[in-house]
Amino acid sequence: MYDSGKIIAGLVIFIGLFTSPFWYDLASGTALQTPDLVLPTKADQKQCVASLEFMRRDHMALLNDWRTQVVRDGITYYKSANGKEFEMRYTKTCLGCHTNTSQFCDQCHNYIGVTLYCLDCHNMPATQIQGPMAAKILNPNSEILNKLQIQN
């Protein structure tokens, strides 16, 4: 083989450059991490509105159904499989337990690259806002917030 030294050196440099994004990710510590959910610890609410398997696969369909029923059909309560009734409200019922969306929703949605826009319109109860949404919603001079703080 002619010029084997140059060719092999060239190949090594090429492979190094070609795979550099992977090395960069590993070195900078921003490599993709698997979802790490923090489950809510609410004393009076141990069970979600449906089973774990169902919620994992079909939570989006459930939310769509709730939306249609509340907005269009005037049905506001949902009866779960074990007979318990829940008010069909995303902010009050869902986020009432899962108060920190960045530790729950965003974990998987970021992992699979799905951008959520629920909170672009829905407001979390002022007393519960945590995570990146807080800066967007909370206004230190807010009259409503002051009222809530006085009440609580």
Place this chain on the structure above:
Amino acid sequence: MSISRRTLLKLAGITALGVTAEKYATAHAGSTAAKVLSKAVGAGKRLTKSNVQQKVRLAMVVDLRKCVSNQGCTKCIDACNRGHNIPDLGDSKDAIKWIWKEPYESAFVDQENFYMRDEFKNKMVPVFCNNCDNPPCVEVCPTQATFQRPDGIVMMDWHRCIGCRYCMAACPYGSRSFNWRDPRPFIKDINPDYPTRTKGVVEKCTWCDERVDQGLLPLCVEACPEKAMVFGNLNDPNSEVRQLLKDNFSVRRKPGLGTSPEVYYLV
């Protein structure tokens, strides 16, 4: 396979007979349905969805004789703006309006008289969505984002709105507003119990559907210090709205357009 002239003529004849029979059948069925409807409603009354099938038809009565908006009162507007997270964009061109003031002549364009009662000259009238019985906005919405509830409220499902603004073109009252930009930074106090909207969505007054569902009165009605606004069931002959309409002369905005607006103004 070939068809003889005779068979072809026979087949053509049978087809023509079938088509005519079907047309006749559907036309006949239509006329019986209309007969049943007119019987249910009573002769001489206009057929609308509400008086055919509804027990509840919500309506609003605004007593302009009591309203003091000319003296600078904006209590109904303030209550609505705060409760529904309506931004103050500071520019009338892209303002979001659910309830606002309009001069009498422009609120009631077809009733303008050169000489009229002094107190109604330059009178500011609180105007908002008429939640029409025959809403043109619902008719044109391509995604069914806006629709009529059984109690008559013309509702919006903001999730479905694609921002085409057909409804804004169809509404003769200018009751609909478009979000040209993200409203959140322009809301002084976000009410956490009510959603905000996003850029590219149309919005309007829905007579506080979320409060009506809980058995509460709309915010503007509750906020009015003069009790000039009354809200109730038009289909109940004993309701306050019906009593007011029975005892007073009322006008509606642009009734000639056939939208059947459900806000009645006492003058």
